Structure formats: C-alpha cells, structure tokens
Amino acid sequence: MKAEIIAVGTELLLGQVVNTNATFLSEQLADLGMEVYYQTVVGDNRNRLEELLNLADKRSDLIVLCGGLGPTEDDLTKEVVARHVGKSLVQDPKGYQILLHFFENSQRVMTENNLQQALTIQDSITLQNPNGLAVGSLYQGEKSTYLLLPGPPSELKPMFRQNAVPELQKVFPTEEKLYSTVLRFYGIGESQLVTDLADLIDGQTNPTIAPYAKENEVTLRITVKTGDENEAEKLLKELEQKILQRVGEFFYGYGDDNSLAKVVVDLLRAHGKTVTAAESLTAGMFQSTLGSISGVSEVFPGGLVTYSPKLKIALLGVKEETIEKYGVVSEECAKEMAVNSLALGQTDFALSFTGVAGPDELEGQAAGTVWIGLAKRDGQVEARCYHFNRNRQYVQQSAVMKGLDLIRRAILTEK
Amino acid sequence: MKAEIIAVGTELLLGQVVNTNATFLSEQLADLGMEVYYQTVVGDNRNRLEELLNLADKRSDLIVLCGGLGPTEDDLTKEVVARHVGKSLVQDPKGYQILLHFFENSQRVMTENNLQQALTIQDSITLQNPNGLAVGSLYQGEKSTYLLLPGPPSELKPMFRQNAVPELQKVFPTEEKLYSTVLRFYGIGESQLVTDLADLIDGQTNPTIAPYAKENEVTLRITVKTGDENEAEKLLKELEQKILQRVGEFFYGYGDDNSLAKVVVDLLRAHGKTVTAAESLTAGMFQSTLGSISGVSEVFPGGLVTYSPKLKIALLGVKEETIEKYGVVSEECAKEMAVNSLALGQTDFALSFTGVAGPDELEGQAAGTVWIGLAKRDGQVEARCYHFNRNRQYVQQSAVMKGLDLIRRAILTEK
Numbered sequence: 049m050k051a052e053i054i055a056v057g058t059e060l061l062l063g064q065v066v067n068t069n070a071t072f073l074s075e076q077l078a079d080l081g082m083e084v085y086y087q088t089v090v091g092d093n094r095n096r097l098e099e100l101l102n103l104a105d106k107r108s109d110l111i112v113l114c115g116g117l118g119p120t121e122d123d124l125t126k127e128v129v130a131r132h133v134g135k136s137l138v139q140d141p142k143g144y145q146i147l148l149h150f151f152e153n154s155q156r157v158m159t160e161n162n163l164q165q166a167l168t169i170q171d172s173i174t175l176q177n178p179n180g181l182a183v184g185s186l187y188q189g190e191k192s193t194y195l196l197l198p199g200p201p202s203e204l205k206p207m208f209r210q211n212a213v214p215e216l217q218k219v220f221p222t223e224e225k226l227y228s229t230v231l232r233f234y235g236i237g238e239s240q241l242v243t244d245l246a247d248l249i250d251g252q253t254n255p256t257i258a259p260y261a262k263e264n265e266v267t268l269r270i271t272v273k274t275g276d277e278n279e280a281e282k283l284l285k286e287l288e289q290k291i292l293q294r295v296g297e298f299f300y301g302y303g304d305d306n307s308l309a310k311v312v313v314d315l316l317r318a319h320g321k322t323v324t325a326a327e328s329l330t331a332g333m334f335q336s337t338l339g340s341i342s343g344v345s346e347v348f349p350g351g352l353v354t355y356s357p358k359l360k361i362a363l364l365g366v367k368e369e370t371i372e373k374y375g376v377v378s379e380e381c382a383k384e385m386a387v388n389s390l391a392l393g394q395t396d397f398a399l400s401f402t403g404v405a406g407p408d409e410l411e412g413q414a415a416g417t418v419w420i421g422l423a424k425r426d427g428q429v430e431a432r433c434y435h436f437n438r439n440r441q442y443v444q445q446s447a448v449m450k451g452l453d454l455i456r457r458a459i460l461t462e463k
Numbered sequence: 464m465k466a467e468i469i470a471v472g473t474e475l476l477l478g479q480v481v482n483t484n485a486t487f488l489s490e491q492l493a494d495l496g497m498e499v500y501y502q503t504v505v506g507d508n509r510n511r512l513e514e515l516l517n518l519a520d521k522r523s524d525l526i527v528l529c530g531g532l533g534p535t536e537d538d539l540t541k542e543v544v545a546r547h548v549g550k551s552l553v554q555d556p557k558g559y560q561i562l563l564h565f566f567e568n569s570q571r572v573m574t575e576n577n578l579q580q581a582l583t584i585q586d587s588i589t590l591q592n593p594n595g596l597a598v599g600s601l602y603q604g605e606k607s608t609y610l611l612l613p614g615p616p617s618e619l620k621p622m623f624r625q626n627a628v629p630e631l632q633k634v635f636p637t638e639e640k641l642y643s644t645v646l647r648f649y650g651i652g653e654s655q656l657v658t659d660l661a662d663l664i665d666g667q668t669n670p671t672i673a674p675y676a677k678e679n680e681v682t683l684r685i686t687v688k689t690g691d692e693n694e695a696e697k698l699l700k701e702l703e704q705k706i707l708q709r710v711g712e713f714f715y716g717y718g719d720d721n722s723l724a725k726v727v728v729d730l731l732r733a734h735g736k737t738v739t740a741a742e743s744l745t746a747g748m749f750q751s752t753l754g755s756i757s758g759v760s761e762v763f764p765g766g767l768v769t770y771s772p773k774l775k776i777a778l779l780g781v782k783e784e785t786i787e788k789y790g791v792v793s794e795e796c797a798k799e800m801a802v803n804s805l806a807l808g809q810t811d812f813a814l815s816f817t818g819v820a821g822p823d824e825l826e827g828q829a830a831g832t833v834w835i836g837l838a839k840r841d842g843q844v845e846a847r848c849y850h851f852n853r854n855r856q857y858v859q860q861s862a863v864m865k866g867l868d869l870i871r872r873a874i875l876t877e878k
Binding site: 058059060061062063064065066067068070071072073074075076078084085086087088089090091093096103118119120121122150153154155156157159161162178179180200202258260327328329330331332333334335336338339340342344345348349350351352353354355356358359360362363392393394405406407408440441444 | 475476477478479480481482483485486487488489490491493499500501502503504505506508511518652653654655657658664665673674675676678684719742743744745746747748749750751753754755757759760763764765766767768769770771773774775777778807808809820821822823831850851852853854855856857859
C-alpha cells in the first residue's frame with residue numbers, strides 16, 4: 049500500500065513551523081505496513097492543493113492531509129477535498145454538540161466561523177478530536193482514500209492513534225502486520241546504546257531495531273512483520289531479552305505513551321510511598337513534572353520552591369551558617385534541603401535540587417553544576433553533584449530527569 | 464520568483480528524522496524575496512526523484528535540493544540532477560584537495576566512494592562545504608536553476624548562508640525584500656481575532672497579515688515586500704496601529720523568540736517588583752515557567768506547592784475551617800492562599816492556583832474549574848474562577864498563562 053502525506057499551511061512554507069506532523073505520521077504509517085513515498089507541504093491555496101490532489105490520486109492509495117481544518121478562511125482543506133471527490137460538506141452532529149458545549153462552558157461567544165470546525169465530508173467517517181474542536185474525516189474514494197487530520201500536533205496525534213488507526217486497519221486489512229515493542233532507556237546516550245548493540249542492529253532484518261534519541265532519553269523500537277501474533281510475541285521477547293542482557297541497567301519502561309515521571313508515579317503508588325521536594329534551580333519543574341501525571345495526589349502532597357537563599361532559610365529552615373560556609377551550590381546545602389523538606393512534607397522520600405541553571409555562573413561554579421539530595425524516612429540522606437552542559441532549559445530538564453531516576457532506583461532497591 | 468524545496472532521503476519518509484532543513488531554507492528564501500510554494504520529501508530513489516524534477520521544472524524558477532550528496536550508494540541526488548539537465552559530473556579540484564587533506568590529517572584510509580563527494584555538475588558553480596566534505600552545486604538551466612545542498616543541517620546552513628546566498632543574489636537580483644513584525648496576543652482566540660480583523664486581513668496584499676494559533680496564544684505576522692527599508696517600517700507601523708486599535712487589549716509583546724513569561728519577568732525587573740506563588744493544581748508549573756527565564760532570580764524568590772489540603776494548612780497556614788466550610792476549590796481558599804503566600808514570600812505580588820486539573824472531578828466541581836487568587840503588597844486581594852476545558856495538561860497550562868497575564872496587567876495598571 050502506497051501512502052503520501054500532504055501538510056497544508058502557509059506557515060510551514062514561510063519556515064515559521066517545523067513539519068513534525070509528517071515525521072510522526074510517517075513513523076505511524078510504517079507501523080501499519082504502509083509505504084510512504086512522498087511528503088509534501090503546500091500553502092493555504094485552493095488551486096495548488098487541488099493540483100496536488102490530482103497528482104496524489106495517481107500515485108498513492110492513501111492520502112493523509114494535515115492542517116487547514118480550523119475556523120478561519122485560510123482553513124480550506126476540507127472544502128477542497130470535498131469538491132475534489134465531488135461531495136458536499138455536512139455538519140457532524142456530535143462534533144457540533146461538542147463545539148456548543150465548549151463555548152457554553154468557557155463562557156466565550158461562539159463566532160459563526162467556528163461552525164466550520166464541525167463540518168465533515170459527506171459519506172465519510174467522522175473522526176472526533178480528543179484535544180480540540182475541529183473534527184477529522186476519512187473518505188474512501190474510488191481510487192484513493194483521504195484522511196483529513198487537524199494541524200496542531202496535540203490534536204493530530206491522539207486523533208490519529210485513537211480514531212484513525214482502527215478505521216485505517218478496516219480499509220487496508222493486511223495479512224502481515226507489524227508488531228512492535230518500544231523500550232525506554234534513561235542514563236545512556238544513543239551512540240553508546242547503538243555501539244553496545246551494533247551486531248544486533250546490523251544482523252537483524254525481522255525484527256528490526258530502530259533507536260531514537262530524545263532529550264535526555266533514548267528509545268528502541270523493535271518491530272517484527274508477520275501474520276502470526278504468537279510468533280511476533282516470541283520474536284519480540286527473545287530480542288528484548290538479548291538487548292536487556294546488555295543494557296538492562298538503563299531500561300526503565302515500555303511504550304510510546306510513557307515517561308520516566310509516569311513510571312515513578314506508578315511505582316510510588318504500587319509501593320504505597322510518597323515524595324516531596326525542595327527545588328532551587330529547577331524552580332518547581334520536578335514537582336510540576338510529577339503533577340502532570342493524573343493520580344499523583346496519592347503520592348505527592350506538595351513541596352517547596354526555594355529559589356533565593358533567603359527562602360531556603362525562612363521557609364525550609366536551612367541554617368544560615370551552612371550557606372555562609374559552603375554556599376548554596378554544595379553537598380551540605382543539598383542535604384539540609386532534602387532532610388528539612390522530608391520533615392515538612394512528612395513523606396517517605398524527599399529530593400532537593402540546588403545548582404547553577406545558567407547562563408551565568410554562581411558562587412564561582414560553572415553553569416550546569418547541580419547538587420541533588422535524597423532523604424529517606426529512615427534518616428538516610430545523600431547528595432551527589434552532576435554536571436549538565438548546554439543551555440538553561442537543558443540543565444533544568446536534566447536535573448529533573450536525574451531526580452526522577454534517583455527516586456525510581458530508591459524504590460526498586462528498598463524492598 | 465517561485466522556489467521549491469526537495470529533501471531527498473528515505474530516513475525522512477520513515478519518520479526517523481525531522482525535516483528541519485525545509486524550515487530553515489523556507490525562512491531564508493523568504494528573506495531573499497523568493498516565494499516558496501512547495502516543500503517535498505522523496506526517498507533515495509532515482510525514478511521518483513526524476514519524476515519530481517520534471518514536475519518542479521514546470522512550476523518553479525529555483526529548485527533547492529538537500530541531501531544525497533554523501534559517499535554512499537544511497538546518495539544519488541547529484542547523479543540524477545546531472546542526468547536530468549544533460550550534463551556529466553566532474554571533479555571539483557578544490558573539493559578534491561580538501562578531501563585528500565582531510566583523510567591525511569585524520570590518518571584514516573580514504574575509501575574509493577569518498578571521491579564522489581568532490582564531484583560537481585559540469586558548468587555549475589561549485590559551493591564549498593565549510594563543515595563537511597561533500598561539495599554543493601548551483602546550476603543554471605534553461606528553465607530552472609538547481610541548488611544542491613548537503614543533508615546534515617550543520618553542513619547545509621553554513622554552506623547556504625556563506626556560499627549559496629551570494630550566488631543566488633547574482634542569479635535572482637531583486638530590488639525588493641521582505642520585512643516583517645510578529646505581534647503576540649493572549650486572551651483572544653484565533654477565530655475571534657480574525658473576525659475582528661477580517662476587513663484588514665482580506666483587504667491587504669502588501670503588507671499581508673498571517674495569524675497563527677499556538678497553545679493558549681495567537682500570533683500575527685505582518686509582512687511587507689518592498690525595496691525601501693523606511694517604507695517598510697512605515698507600512699508595518701501603520702498596520703500595527705490599526706490592528707492594536709481593535710485588539711490591543713490582548714497584545715502582550717513582539718517577536719518570535721518571546722513568551723508571556725519573558726514579558727512578565729522583564730516587566731517585573733523594569734518596575735522593580737517581585738512575585739511568589741502558592742500552587743495546588745498547577746503543582747509548580749507557574750513557578751517553573753518563570754524559572755525558565757534567565758535573570759528571574761531578581762524578581763522571584765520562590766514559593767510553595769501545596770497540592771494536598773494537609774500542606775495547604777501546614778505549610779501555607781490556610782485555616783482548616785476555610786477548607787471544611789468552602790472546600791479547596793473556592794474563592795475563600797484561593798484568597799487565603801494568595802495572602803499567606805505573599806506574607807511568606809515577602810513579595811509585591813502573590814498568585815494562588817487551586818482547582819480541578821482532572822480527569823476526575825473534585826468536591827463536586829468539574830475538571831477544568833480553577834480559582835486564581837492575586838494578593839498585592841498593599842493588602843488588596845481578589846480571586847476569580849475560570850473554566851478551562853480539554854485535558855489535564857491544557858487545564859494546567861491555561862491556568863499558568865492566565866496567572867502570568869494577571870501579573871502583567873497588575874503591573875501595567877499599578878501606574
């Protein structure tokens with residue numbers, strides 16, 4: 049099955065936005081066994097989009113369009129595709145109800161043009177939008193099938209995964225399917241991971257191993273193509289075991305919709321443990337990262353953001369002498385912050401973060417120098433120094449990820 | 464002048480690499496006064512690339528190709544373009560010398576396939592590679608001009624800026640350039656904004672107005688094409704004033720590299736004011752958003768994350784009776800949190816966030832219900848209720864943005 053992706057939006061052609069949707073969709077379509085031969089970007093222009101559809105009809109079974117489903121005049125994808133296939137646009141009753149409900153709830157006036165977002169192509173399957181208002185459509189034409197998705201990645205991704213994939217599998221049933229497992233690693237770089245697994249990566253054609261480096265973590269996607277689900281499971285498990293024998297130390301979890309924060313919250317819940325934090329250079333990022341996971345209230349009561357030395361003393365009770373003698377970027381300060389934070393939060397674990405986010409240095413220490421302290425209910429406390437390079441945001445994020453991993457390891461080794 | 468960008472590489476079609484080259488080149492070409500009408504990605508495949516060149520010849524004056532100049536068998540861009548224009552490939556003497564020199568210096572053996580990197584299209588202008596070994600080419604055909612650039616962004620960008628731009632300006636001399644201003648808005652939706660500006664958007668061709676909706680904000684890019692810089696400035700300023708007369712209430716700042724958080728930190732610094740916060744449902748996200756801005760230490764000492772009712776009482780001193788009588792999702796609780804937070808942080812402003820992040824409801828109130836309190840040093844305190852829909856992350860982000868805007872308005876109206 050041949051597929052192509054058409055992203056519609058002048059902002060892409062002006063270089064204002066990176067076309068990450070094409071990357072996401074390419075990867076997802078490959079998993080469904082589709083071969084993507086073209087990605088194209090075209091502006092918000094009726095004629096050029098129409099021409100492109102004429103061309104795409106000749107070369108692709110599936111044409112995935114993203115962008116241009118919104119309420120403004122620029123948003124013309126639905127209209128152009130509908131005319132191209134000789135259909136009209138009709139209101140989707142469910143999408144319309146959601147739209148009304150949204151404006152009622154948010155106490156905003158619904159301008160007329162918003163109704164456009166509830167329109168779908170006649171005789172198509174409407175795809176609801178879990179994160180927005182514009183509905184998508186899947187239309188099976190005589191020659192090609194058209195999938196229309198919204199432009200914002202936060203809307204496109206869940207609509208594709210939840211609503212488009214099941215419909216696509218009906219339209220394009222395949223004997224052989226792709227089965228895959230995603231393994232997530234923290235604490236090892238991509239180049240090291242690839243070096244450690246070089247013979248496995250080079251030698252394998254089915255399953256294949258695809259490494260992917262993200263900020264502060266690496267994932268490996270193992271994919272097998274087969275008509276037999278049991279066979280798939282066996283092959284994936286065998287290769288996973290070989291991989292984990294070598295780099296299992298850095299493995300923390302499975303799946304695309306996962307994160308180190310989620311694994312930590314799940315582990316805390318499973319073990320009936322709680323955590324708090326006192327954050328200086330991370331300024332609340334560790335706590336809000338935990339807070340992004342639903343169900344966190346069971347395991348996280350809150351904590352402190354003590355950015356200034358003054359609040360470290362006033363709110364957290366760090367001794368003035370400690371700061372005078374050792375500075376805030378020190379083992380002593382990190383330990384006191386963690387211990388006092390544990391006492392205030394009445395939790396099983398407390399983390400502290402103190403260091404130099406940058407760009408400027410602090411107390412003569414370079415940007416990127418970070419002390420992380422960990423206190424436990426039994427009175428144990430330790431602190432270690434880390435050096436994260438690059439910019440302010442990277443330093444803060446790296447400190448948060450390291451803190452999450454420290455908690456993860458503390459729970460797993462505690463017993 | 465019409466241009467299009469063709470990125471060559473199967474890794475792009477598999478979703479392993481994001482096509483940031485297209486974004487970079489689009490922006491650069493716009494600055495040169497070229498109109499980019501298409502971006503296409505095609506795999507390492509002779510026939511499909513050849514077909515695409517036939518199509519591009521018909522629609523573009525300049526065809527920019529990136530990727531496929533390297534030493535491996537997959538690297539076929541030069542070969543396909545040369546055959547397409549009826550020329551052969553010849554060795555570039557300077558590129559060849561650099562290649563030899565590189566392998567001598569690095570004491571590595573030069574495999575035969577590396578020579579491919581020094582080949583250029585006969586009768587073209589060779590572009591040297593400041594950061595790599597593969598040379599680029601600029602070939603002026605009868606109908607179209609072809610620019611061949613390497614795939615790695617670290618090679619493509621300097622080659623384009625240093626070596627391609629001067630040559631392109633000779634081939635396509637223009638009097639006119641593009642000048643643009645970006646206006647940023649918070650608190651108004653994209654659909655409302657374009658409704659309010661409908662006649663301006665429809666009526667204008669030079670300057671043009673391009674709206675772009677991001678999570679929780681909207682930007683407008685005003686662009687003018689002219690040969691006269693003073694004229695550009697005047698036209699941009701005039702249109703900006705017309706826009707701000709209508710929707711200036713929601714305008715908060717200029718530029719691509721800006722954010723509401725940055726504007727707030729800058730304003731606090733300029734006015735010598737400080738802020739703290741007590742966060743429940745946002746769990747530290749407001750504080751870490753401030754913390755992402757460098758220089759924030761002058762205006763933000765820290766604050767509290769009181770996720771549980773227990774810590775609202777123990778750390779923040781909210782009265783037990785308040786929570787018992789009104790619940791945590793209430794005006795009373797939000798006000799007490801703000802007032803007590805101000806006292807603890809000793810700041811000019813204090814924000815409080817308490818509400819239902821979701822997905823579940825709390826105290827019988829729907830997910831998305833958020834009270835935000837604002838206390839000021841002079842004793843004033845107020846709290847308002849907001850309803851943010853969608854998912855947990857959106858609710859948290861929306862609350863943070865609203866909090867930032869409350870501070871911004873408080874500073875601006877303070878006199």
